[in-house]
């Protein structure tokens with residue numbers, strides 16, 4: 001019903017303690033939902049014997065594939081209202097099985113919804129129509145292998161159902177990385193990233209998965225599409241653009257060739273505190289427009305910095321990180337720190353255990369823990385969610401002002 005590992009969720013006492021920090025929350029946490037209470041009906045269709053081994057009708061599998069992981073999904077799960085539960089969940093292990101499943105579903109009025117890690121925050125894994133007899137959730141996570149690695153060209157052919165950690169683990173022996181780290185990395189797949197045009201964190205340069213795609217294979221109702229794998233092309237519209245961000249509406253992405261990078265071995269990070277958030281924004285702009293190219297450049301306002309344990313004195317905190325596979329990055333970090341200081345940033349030279357490093361570590365662990373806390377707060381009846389937007393620099397101060405005054 002909620003994010004991640006069950007064992008990492010705050011328990012009832014922690015939920016109650018968090019709720020007590022906010023006005024108007026419930027006295028005790030809502031109970032964790034149970035599949036047995038959902039009253040799941042028998043599937044409206046039966047799969048043919050030839051596909052039966054790929055399909056689950058287990059109510060727990062069906063419930064787990066009914067929704068994504070946005071706050072609205074968590075809230076609906078807690079209220080026991082998950083919406084339309086898929087009749088069947090299929091776990092293909094190869095592309096030919098995907099084709100067989102689509103062929104059968106297409107001929108029997110069964111809607112197919114592709115499902116990667118299920119971390120969608122836009123209702124992308126739900127069926128919302130009413131024209132189909134039944135719904136099949138097509139879970140790709142058994143197609144989870146790196147099929148080929150081309151070390152010289154720094155590229156790999158990877159199955160779409162590969163989750164973030166499995167993908168990086170298979171690339172590690174080659175000294176290579178995709179280096180795409182959405183916050184949902186642990187529980188989302190390459191196919192999901194492609195279908196949603198995911199953006200990675202710890203990446204101020206190549207941020208979107210689009211930047212890493214060389215070619216894709218997609219099983220569509222009209223046949224299988226495979227784009228030509230070229231290191232670069234200026235010929236006409238890119239066919240991959242059609243499928244990137246298509247949210248599973250045009251077909252099932254089964255695999256992709258992606259660009260890789262050498263694993264970074266030189267790393268350095270630091271944080272600076274700012275009294276004036278506007279000055280901190282100017283520092284971020286100066287850094288973004290310089291050629292220093294930090295791997296990480298993240299500004300926490302005083303509220304987020306306090307919540308993350310990165311600063312308790314009302315300061316905003318700028319977290320900077322540099323990394324490279326080729327050369328030490330200390331001088332780039334030093335230049336970035338100087339630039340930020342020229343905009344009013346306060347910097348305490350770091351060393352193991354020094355306050356600057358503590359702030360970076362505190363931010364990182366709060367960032368990874370946040371989805372679990374969101375779900376704990378949801379159990380207390382509080383709304384907590386991430387919202388993303390983009391604005392040109394001239395509009396950023398007004399955006400900040402508007403968000404704060406809303």
Ligand SMILES: Cc1cc2nc3c(=O)[nH]c(=O)nc-3n(C[C@H](O)[C@H](O)[C@H](O)COP(=O)(O)OP(=O)(O)OC[C@H]3O[C@@H](n4cnc5c(N)ncnc54)[C@H](O)[C@@H]3O)c2cc1C
Nearest residue numbers: 116117118119120124182183184189191192198199248253
């Ligand atoms: C706590 C949290 C943190 C998040 N952080 C980020 C973040 O940092 N950056 C970001 O961009 N997003 C983030 N997201 C959103 C989500 O993780 C991304 O959209 C992610 O790319 C979805 O991947 P998935 O494998 O979970 O896909 P799913 O949620 O399973 O599916 C997403 C959509 O893609 C379709 N789809 C999935 N696999 C395929 C396939 N093989 N072929 C065709 N269509 C397919 C589905 O039908 C659905 O429409 C976050 C979500 C949560 C809950």
